[in-house]
Amino acid sequence: MSDDFDPDLDDIEKRMTGALASLRSEFASLRTGRASASMLDPITVDAYGQQTPINQLGTINVPEPRMVSINIWDKAMVGKVEKAIRSSGLGINPVVDGTILRLPIPELNEERRRELAKVAGQYAEHARVAVRNVRRDGMDTVKRADGLSEDDRKMWNDEIQALTDSAIRKIDEALESKQQEIMQV
Missing domain, CATH: 1.10.132.20 (Ribosome-recycling factor)
Structure with a gap:
């Protein structure tokens, strides 16, 4: 040798x-009917001139097994984050409440x-x-x-x-x- x-x-x-x-x-980004903060990892938002992950625009929480909430830090980004989630193909429709987005996870x-x-x-x-x-x-x-x-x-x-x-x-x-x-x- x-x-x-x-x-x-x-x-x-x-x-x-x-x-x-x-x-x-x-x-981890594939949803399985249970809420997970990692399901939002692949979604990016056009923020401040560049593609930015959602977790850099707000705080992501999982308050209950079928709900994810995002507290957006900048009011100007709420609409952009909502649009990015709707167009992501996850099949989730965010509910906007001020600067908080609630994402109810529907049954698959x-x-x-x-x-x-x-x-x-x-x-x-x-x-x-x-x-x-x-x-x-x-x-x-x-x-x-x-x-x-x-x-x-x-x-x-x-x-x-x-x-x-x-x-x-x-x-x-x-x-x-x-x-x-x-x-x-």
Whole structure:
């Protein structure tokens, strides 16, 4: 085995874990019929000339299981935040009360649950593609390495594939868990 070659498996594993972490944050934004402040994370508002997350424009609270409230700090932003939430595709209609937006979370019907399960599947597929891209980069590094025997190349490729299989398995488990949570009535 060549002592001067190391494809940095720690970096490869870290990048694959990053794809899984990104997937989990995307899953957190999918609503499951229960109120969660993280469901507003992907929504940005055109505020002060740039796209700004809602949590930087006001205080987000979950006062009860089916309600999210946002206390907007700047009165001028209330309309923009309301418009951004309405157009976000979450299926939530905010109720404006001064500078406070109340977001009643409606019960999910069967059709909407199926749609959300499909969206979760798309998020998972994006994560799988990201993991496969990391695998490809790692295998390309092994392929370009000088002075490696065929056995060493195969050993490094097997190590990278084992990391990939583990990451894909974790993604599939996270997807299955999220789909069960979505379909739960």
